[in-house]
Amino acid sequence: xxxxxxxxxxxxxxxxxxxxxxxxxxxxxxxxxxxxxxxxxxxxxxxxxxxxxxxxxxxxxxxxxxxxxxxxxxxxxxxxxxxxxxxxxxxxxxxxxxxxxxxxxxxxxxxxxxxxxxxxxxxxxxxxxxxxxxxxxxxxxxxxxxxxxxxxxxxxxxxxxxxxxxxxxxxxxxxxxxxxxxxxxxxxxxxxxxxxxxxxxxxxxxxx
Amino acid sequence: xxxxxxxxxxxxxxxxxxxxxxxxxxxxxxxxxxxxxxxxxxxxxxxxxxxxxxxxxxxxxxxxxxxxxxxxxxxxxxxxxxxxxxxxxxxxxxxxxxxxxxxxxxxxxxxxxxxxxxxxxxxxxxxxxxxxxxxxxxxxxxxxxxxxxxxxxxxxxxxxxxxxxxxxxxxxxxxxxxxxxxxxxxxxxxxx
Amino acid sequence: xxxxxxxxxxxxxxxxxxxxxxxxxxxxxxxxxxxxxxxxxxxxxxxxxxxxxxxxxxxxxxxxxxxxxxxxxxxxxxxxxxxxxxxxxxxxxxxxxxxxxxxxxxxxxxxxxxxxxxxxxxxxxxxxxxxxxxxxxxxxxxxxxxxxxxxxxxxxxxxxxxxxxxxxxxxxxxxxxxxxxxxxxxxxxxxxxxxxxxxxxxxxx
Numbered sequence: 001x002x003x004x005x006x007x008x009x010x011x012x013x014x015x016x017x018x019x020x021x022x023x024x025x026x027x028x029x030x031x032x033x034x035x036x037x038x039x040x041x042x043x044x045x046x047x048x049x050x051x052x053x054x055x056x057x058x059x060x061x062x063x064x065x066x067x068x069x070x071x072x073x074x075x076x077x078x079x080x081x082x083x084x085x086x087x088x089x090x091x092x093x094x095x096x097x098x099x100x101x102x103x104x105x106x107x108x109x110x111x112x113x114x115x116x117x118x119x120x121x122x123x124x125x126x127x128x129x130x131x132x133x134x135x136x137x138x139x140x141x142x143x144x145x146x147x148x149x150x151x152x153x154x155x156x157x158x159x160x161x162x163x164x165x166x167x168x169x170x171x172x173x174x175x176x177x178x179x180x181x182x183x184x185x186x187x188x189x190x191x192x193x194x195x196x197x198x199x200x201x202x203x204x205x206x207x208x
Numbered sequence: 209x210x211x212x213x214x215x216x217x218x219x220x221x222x223x224x225x226x227x228x229x230x231x232x233x234x235x236x237x238x239x240x241x242x243x244x245x246x247x248x249x250x251x252x253x254x255x256x257x258x259x260x261x262x263x264x265x266x267x268x269x270x271x272x273x274x275x276x277x278x279x280x281x282x283x284x285x286x287x288x289x290x291x292x293x294x295x296x297x298x299x300x301x302x303x304x305x306x307x308x309x310x311x312x313x314x315x316x317x318x319x320x321x322x323x324x325x326x327x328x329x330x331x332x333x334x335x336x337x338x339x340x341x342x343x344x345x346x347x348x349x350x351x352x353x354x355x356x357x358x359x360x361x362x363x364x365x366x367x368x369x370x371x372x373x374x375x376x377x378x379x380x381x382x383x384x385x386x387x388x389x390x391x392x393x394x395x396x397x398x399x400x
Numbered sequence: 401x402x403x404x405x406x407x408x409x410x411x412x413x414x415x416x417x418x419x420x421x422x423x424x425x426x427x428x429x430x431x432x433x434x435x436x437x438x439x440x441x442x443x444x445x446x447x448x449x450x451x452x453x454x455x456x457x458x459x460x461x462x463x464x465x466x467x468x469x470x471x472x473x474x475x476x477x478x479x480x481x482x483x484x485x486x487x488x489x490x491x492x493x494x495x496x497x498x499x500x501x502x503x504x505x506x507x508x509x510x511x512x513x514x515x516x517x518x519x520x521x522x523x524x525x526x527x528x529x530x531x532x533x534x535x536x537x538x539x540x541x542x543x544x545x546x547x548x549x550x551x552x553x554x555x556x557x558x559x560x561x562x563x564x565x566x567x568x569x570x571x572x573x574x575x576x577x578x579x580x581x582x583x584x585x586x587x588x589x590x591x592x593x594x595x596x597x598x599x600x601x602x603x604x605x
Binding site: 324 | 425426428429430432433472473476477480481483484487488503506507509510511512515576579580581582583584585587588589591592593595596599
């Protein structure tokens with residue numbers, strides 16, 4: 001019986017020590033980890049909202065395809081505190097995994113500032129081209145009405161069209177679908193939150 | 209429907225062995241003969257399914273509830289070790305011949321990266337309980353599938369003349385590379 | 401492992417003669433997964449080396465306290481603790497690396513290499529030899545990882561540590577090298593090559 005008791009005691013002591021060490025270490029580095037996450041968020045937002053120097057976050061829970069989802073809208077502001085635009089993330093299934101993008105929406109809520117790809121695991125050399133400026137640059141000033149569309153192997157003709165990456169239609173389409181799906185929810189939330197009315201001169205100072 | 213997708217994705221499209229490099233050690237070590245491969249595969253699948261259940265409960269009611277993310281790895285691996293121990297005792301009592309045929313491979317399931325990997329991935333992707341179960345079964349089946357295919361090929365290799373330097377591990381890895389290439393054809397089959 | 405072996409020979413052992421990846425063939429999972437970029441390989445190598453040194457040292461320290469029956473459980477607990485420390489350390493101070501390695505950091509805990517060293521060496525030897533053995537094993541693991549990653553990254557993306565060496569105009573990368581098949585094939589050929597090299601030298605295999 002002594003052996004078993006010894007085993008239990010030793011393991012328990014180890015377990016408690018382990019827990020204590022981990023708890024202590026975690027709490028000492030946790031603030032740093034949070035800071036990193038925040039820094040990442042800031043970089044992402046400022047990349048798609050030109051001219052913004054700070055932002056507020058609007059969070060809302062909506063009914064998603066998989067149950068309740070939290071949607072975050074980042075309201076970017078310039079130095080004077082005027083709203084510059086709205087940023088939000090969108091994600092959807094791509095060719096080989098989930099693609100996540102961040103979108104910048106202009107004050108008029110009809111055109112985009114631009115888009116950046118945050119996470120993707122698409123086929124290197126093909127699908128990964130969606131992360132390059134050649135593809136994402138097309139979203140600068142793109143109209144989102146009635147919805148974003150893509151064309152293959154020819155130049156886009158309408159203000160809401162972009163050209164898919166040759167040989168990576170599925171990846172390109174995933175980006176378009178993800179943005180379209182999310183934009184509707186974002187516009188709804190903005191309407192509810194009584195976002196400032198559309199800018200008359202299309203600038204950061206557009207406020208009635 | 210989503211559950212079927214998760215299952216197929218885990219078993220074929222994103223096969224743990226050929227796409228995520230999990231479970232390589234047993235894959236290289238046990239794939240010489242078809243019958244040992246099948247036994248190992250089933251035993252592992254069984255353990256993986258149970259692991260999915262237990263780690264989900266652990267995650268939901270302990271880690272998340274009390275906000276202890278730093279205990280996730282430690283608690284998961286202990287749960288897995290305990291689970292394998294119980295499964296071993298259970299098989300020993302209920303079916304001695306099965307126990308003998310599995311031999312040393314049973315306790316080795318504890319260090320099978322695929323088991324811990326499954327638990328970690330399921331938590332990372334925030335699968336629900338039933339999704340985790342399907343994921344567990346799917347990854348186990350995928351592992352078994354890779355094992356069976358590999359052992360079938362290796363049994364045939366016994367009749368081939370392989371350069372001395374490549375015998376054993378190297379040729380197995382090269383074959384695995386071709387299998388991985390083949391399985392890549394499944395990419396884009398479905399998206400989960 | 402006799403106790404009278406010098407510290408240096410113990411250390412050397414892990415680097416070549418009993419190299420984890422090429423000779424003992426353990427720790428395959430992280431090797432294949434993280435060798436597609438040199439920076440990932442370096443991060444994984446260092447993280448694993450950290451864990452193995454700390455774990456072996458600790459296992460050696462408590463080797464006389466731990467009853468035989470719960471040996472493995474205790475070792476795993478020790479390893480898991482250090483792995484978690486390494487994981488959170490990376491998340492705090494090297495977040496990009498943490499993202500690249502992802503769950504594979506946590507998977508170091510089932511890296512058979514570490515448990516094997518604990519079971520074979522650390523529980524039977526003093527702290528200094530155990531740490532020498534651990535350091536040698538860790539470095540042995542890391543250098544193979546680096547060589548593999550150099551091959552894969554240059555051929556697969558034309559870069560090293562992210563710095564583009566062969567731009568796409570000069571060399572169209574063999575993308576397969578950074579994908580799973582490339583991992584298997586590179587490692588297979590590498591081990592095969594080492595086998596040939598050591599056989600050539602008269603070492604029996």
